[in-house]
Amino acid sequence: MRVPHGKQWAGTFGLLLPWLITFAMFWLYPLAHSAFLSFHDYNPLSGAMDFVGGLHFLRLFSDADFLQALKNTFVFVVGTVPVTTILALALALGVNRKLPLRGLFRAGFFVPTLTATVVVALLFVHLYTQGGYLHTLARMLGLAEADRGLLLDERAALLSVMAMDIWVSAGYYMLLFLAGLQQIPRDLYDQADLCGASAWQKLRLVTLPLLKPMTLYVVLINTIKSFQIFTEIFVMTQGGPVGATSTVVYFVYREGFEKFRMGYASAAAYVLFFVILAVSIIQARLFGFFQRAER
Amino acid sequence: MSTGMRGFTAKSSAPRQAADYLIWAGLFVVLVLMVAPFVWMFVVALAGDAAWTPSADDWLPGGWSFANFSELFTAQPFGMYFINSALVAAVVTGANIVLCFLVGYAFARREFPLKKTAYFSVLAVLMVPAYVLIIPLFILINALGWYDTYLALIVPFAVNPLGIVLVRQYVSSLPIDLEHAAVLDGAGALRIVFGIIMPLCRPVLAVLAIQIFWLNWNSFLFPFILTDQNVRTLPVALAMFRGYQTVDWPHLFAAASLATIPVVVLFLFFQRQIISGLTAGAVKG
Numbered sequence: 001m002r003v004p005h006g007k008q009w010a011g012t013f014g015l016l017l018p019w020l021i022t023f024a025m026f027w028l029y030p031l032a033h034s035a036f037l038s039f040h041d042y043n044p045l046s047g048a049m050d051f052v053g054g055l056h057f058l059r060l061f062s063d064a065d066f067l068q069a070l071k072n073t074f075v076f077v078v079g080t081v082p083v084t085t086i087l088a089l090a091l092a093l094g095v096n097r098k099l100p101l102r103g104l105f106r107a108g109f110f111v112p113t114l115t116a117t118v119v120v121a122l123l124f125v126h127l128y129t130q131g132g133y134l135h136t137l138a139r140m141l142g143l144a145e146a147d148r149g150l151l152l153d154e155r156a157a158l159l160s161v162m163a164m165d166i167w168v169s170a171g172y173y174m175l176l177f178l179a180g181l182q183q184i185p186r187d188l189y190d191q192a193d194l195c196g197a198s199a200w201q202k203l204r205l206v207t208l209p210l211l212k213p214m215t216l217y218v219v220l221i222n223t224i225k226s227f228q229i230f231t232e233i234f235v236m237t238q239g240g241p242v243g244a245t246s247t248v249v250y251f252v253y254r255e256g257f258e259k260f261r262m263g264y265a266s267a268a269a270y271v272l273f274f275v276i277l278a279v280s281i282i283q284a285r286l287f288g289f290f291q292r293a294e295r
Numbered sequence: 296m297s298t299g300m301r302g303f304t305a306k307s308s309a310p311r312q313a314a315d316y317l318i319w320a321g322l323f324v325v326l327v328l329m330v331a332p333f334v335w336m337f338v339v340a341l342a343g344d345a346a347w348t349p350s351a352d353d354w355l356p357g358g359w360s361f362a363n364f365s366e367l368f369t370a371q372p373f374g375m376y377f378i379n380s381a382l383v384a385a386v387v388t389g390a391n392i393v394l395c396f397l398v399g400y401a402f403a404r405r406e407f408p409l410k411k412t413a414y415f416s417v418l419a420v421l422m423v424p425a426y427v428l429i430i431p432l433f434i435l436i437n438a439l440g441w442y443d444t445y446l447a448l449i450v451p452f453a454v455n456p457l458g459i460v461l462v463r464q465y466v467s468s469l470p471i472d473l474e475h476a477a478v479l480d481g482a483g484a485l486r487i488v489f490g491i492i493m494p495l496c497r498p499v500l501a502v503l504a505i506q507i508f509w510l511n512w513n514s515f516l517f518p519f520i521l522t523d524q525n526v527r528t529l530p531v532a533l534a535m536f537r538g539y540q541t542v543d544w545p546h547l548f549a550a551a552s553l554a555t556i557p558v559v560v561l562f563l564f565f566q567r568q569i570i571s572g573l574t575a576g577a578v579k580g
Contacts, residue, residue: 011484015401016413018394018454027420027449030431035431041471044434094398108326108375108567111333114558114569118530119551123332126339126544133335154432171329172573179574191383199314223309228426231515235534257520268429276424 039266056267068252077226087170093179110173121235124164180214216287248272340549363549376532383448384511390453391507397559399462447521465499506572529554
């Protein structure tokens with residue numbers, strides 16, 4: 001059956017116009033401009049623009065600041081994503097049971113995600129600062145120096161930001177896992193009950209395999225998001241102490257907006273973009289591989 | 296909480312019930328850990344002694360007072376930051392409701408050349424990490440003369456690609472007979488789009504509106520990059536508030552509470568919409 005007005009091209013063009021303008025002006029053009037800048041030296045203050053070819057990309061990989069930022073970013077991703085995923089899954093499995101106050105739990109776990117990142121970061125600055133609750137706790141456990149807060153401690157700073165990230169994001173990924181759990185047909189569990197399956201067998205043979213697509217999604221988006229960590233770093237540590245918490249996006253910000261080397265910063269931004277793409281593809285392949293191997 | 300606690304599976308076996316109690320206790324501990332920092336934020340915000348800082352022998356601020364809140368508006372321009380945040384979030388939300396609806400409708404119902412390519416542009420953009428845009432968008436906004444104006448925080452964010460995807464999905468699921476019947480009644484294209492389809496899309500537009508408002512209210516990166524004193528929003532003001540050496544915690548946390556209360560209220564009223572907005576990409580994708 002034909003769609004009414006389906007071929008009124010002028011009208012259709014009018015409907016699409018907001019997106020065409022937004023896409024061209026605020027996505028395509030900036031992305032192209034940034035790619036162009038990455039092959040140039042560009043200082044926004046003087047307006048000076050010089051072609052340098054691929055020099056920025058070569059220089060990045062001998063720039064100790066960039067390499068440290070890249071390393072910190074990888075440590076952050078590798079350290080937080082698995083822990084967050086497991087914690088979120090555990091919370092989702094717990095909340096999915098018919099327990100009293102489950103609505104309250106679900107809502108409460110979500111509060112950190114609901115709040116602005118800046119607010120959460122400031123809360124943790126307070127808790128991590130010298131004499132703050134978490135600093136005091138860490139000292140009692142022998143994990144922190146008495147004379148400085150956790151964020152000023154070179155060995156503890158990055159770990160502290162990572163711990164906060166896990167605390168913030170667990171509730172969000174719990175919601176995604178819950179959505180996945182609710183899509184699993186009930187009768188699969190009924191059948192498992194008929195076969196006399198234990199709770200553990202039901203988890204291992206029904207729940208986890210059927211949650212695999214959602215798990216891939218959770219790992220993928222958390223990885224992509226974690227590679228881009230910036231706000232927490234800016235608010236909590238400014239990359240310090242001595243670069244211990246500098247990340248790639250923080251490096252991009254500092255090179256671009258504090259040192260006004262926007263060409264160099266664009267090159268760094270694109271390097272991270274390609275790292276994210278490559279890691280996402282590898283993750284999707286790995287999950288696909290494991291899924292096939294199991295069948 | 297012995298045998299009688301309502302809600303625990305009554306007819307299950309004893310070990311199963313014991314497991315439920317253990318899980319419940321575990322969840323409760325996590326709940327306390329997740330919520331306590333926010334309760335603490337309000338306690339400090341209401342501190343009677345505005346000069347209070349945390350230390351081993353002075354771990355609780357003494358007294359209660361709303362002075363820290365009122366001083367945000369009298370001694371500092373937090374009223375303006377609040378208005379900036381609210382205004383930007385509201386206008387961006389309004390723009391997204393109308394514009395994402397129009398574009399999403401076109402993708403669901405109209406035929407046009409290069410339709411697949413055009414829709415691919417929507418999906419491709421969803422993959423672009425936002426930070427890649429900070430430098431070129433900053434340069435563009437400056438070139439347009441929009442730096443530190445409302446336009447910088449509104450125009451680039453007026454059509455969210457996720458909104459287009461949501462609306463397209465929703466409109467595609469509506470029966471097309473409605474539109475045919477309307478044509479037989481002599482309704483024009485505009486009347487169909489605005490008079491018939493848009494009201495039917497209310498559920499999905501509500502999800503979109505709440506999601507967009509929430510994202511923009513909390514947003515830091517772009518307001519930080521694209522504005523200065525004039526249109527400073529609450530999150531940016533909060534990040535700037537913190538001096539490096541000494542921190543005025545009671546006032547800072549009063550300001551942080553000011554930024555938090557609206558989203559908590561929003562969540563209390565629209566929990567269902569917020570959750571379906573957040574999981575929309577996951578369940579279908």
